[in-house]
Amino acid sequence: MSRFTLLKKAKEIGVITERYPYKPTKVPEGFRGKPEIDPEKCIGCCACIAACPPNALTSLDENGYRVIRIFYGRCIFCGRCVDVCPEKAIRMTEEFELTADDHEELVQEVRLKLVRCSVCGRYYDTERHYRMILKEFEEAGLKVDPEVLRRCPEHRMGMSAEVIGLRRVRK
Amino acid sequence: MIKKSIWIYHLNTGGCNGCDIEIIDVLTPFHDAERLGVKLVGSPRHADVILLTGPITRQSMEKAINAITAAPDPKFIVAIGSCACGGGIWYDSYATVGGIEAFYKILRERGVKPPKVIYVPGCPPRPEAILHALAYFKGLASKKIKKRVFVEK
Ligand code: SF4
Numbered sequence A: 001m002s003r004f005t006l007l008k009k010a011k012e013i014g015v016i017t018e019r020y021p022y023k024p025t026k027v028p029e030g031f032r033g034k035p036e037i038d039p040e041k042c043i044g045c046c047a048c049i050a051a052c053p054p055n056a057l058t059s060l061d062e063n064g065y066r067v068i069r070i071f072y073g074r075c076i077f078c079g080r081c082v083d084v085c086p087e088k089a090i091r092m093t094e095e096f097e098l099t100a101d102d103h104e105e106l107v108q109e110v111r112l113k114l115v116r117c118s119v120c121g122r123y124y125d126t127e128r129h130y131r132m133i134l135k136e137f138e139e140a141g142l143k144v145d146p147e148v149l150r151r152c153p154e155h156r157m158g159m160s161a162e163v164i165g166l167r168r169v170r171k
Numbered sequence B: 001m002i003k004k005s006i007w008i009y010h011l012n013t014g015g016c017n018g019c020d021i022e023i024i025d026v027l028t029p030f031h032d033a034e035r036l037g038v039k040l041v042g043s044p045r046h047a048d049v050i051l052l053t054g055p056i057t058r059q060s061m062e063k064a065i066n067a068i069t070a071a072p073d074p075k076f077i078v079a080i081g082s083c084a085c086g087g088g089i090w091y092d093s094y095a096t097v098g099g100i101e102a103f104y105k106i107l108r109e110r111g112v113k114p115p116k117v118i119y120v121p122g123c124p125p126r127p128e129a130i131l132h133a134l135a136y137f138k139g140l141a142s143k144k145i146k147k148r149v150f151v152e153k
């Protein structure tokens, strides 16, 4: 092989180097980039937090809010949170340019309001989840005393017999 | 941040090699980091930037400290991958320090001034994500991410 063959070959193939930092690049189909929580859809059920292998997703109840927090610095982009979310509130975006100067920049936080138990006054569930359950009861045609749902699980226990009794009577 | 060409030193502190393969990708003719003046060097004494991968295992910590202190000032660290940025899947393992934050705390305790760090999350990050960080050093690319907080009204 003479060196001209090589030159010819090089001319034939041309430049293969990408132009990336100067020109945007495409990601392959099905690429898992940064997961993002849609704050309008999330109900604060914490299913994603239980599923996240490295605990990049965490939750904390403080000052009447449930904080769902995702730290991209620890996320392994596995997509398990997307699989388990009942509201389809998380999706994998195609963003991968996550260069940051500070680890606080790699955070997304969703703060959802909590409701208090009407007996003991402690926070026990998010307002969105409470409204959702109320709606589901309505749609199923079950009449439920809203007072039952306004109680924390412990204080609801005493009432449940009563509620079940009511259902039987209605039937 | 750095005007001159960046010389990089590749330091694996116990990662799974996924990130290391992506760093090698960045240096191949396809991604070609040398376009940006980036050159891989064999000794931390020649390096401006240390590309650190892995969650810093207890076995590798002393060597990592040696390599970081050997680099001349001004020096920077690029934490590549979720392991380096926040400990990744091994963040609470007994065998690792648990990422760069915890590592820097140890450095401070020992009286070593920790260099400035740039985070590149991903498991592993795409070669383009590493190129983006290197371009950010040269002022060719801007930061795309910031903290977002949503508070329900
Ligand atoms: S993609 Fe995986 S690691 Fe990242 S937040 Fe979701 S479950 Fe956690």
Ligand code: SF4
Pocket (backbone or CB within 6 Å): A037, A041, A042, A043, A044, A045, A046, A047, A048, A049, A068, A084, A085, A086, A087, A088, A089, A090
């Ligand atoms: S699983 Fe979905 S709805 Fe539940 S807390 Fe996570 S993001 Fe919100």
Ligand code: SF4
Pocket (backbone or CB within 6 Å): B015, B016, B017, B018, B019, B020, B053, B054, B055, B080, B081, B082, B083, B084, B088, B122, B123, B124, B125
């Ligand atoms: S971030 Fe992921 S790919 Fe990189 S070293 Fe850690 S486990 Fe491996």
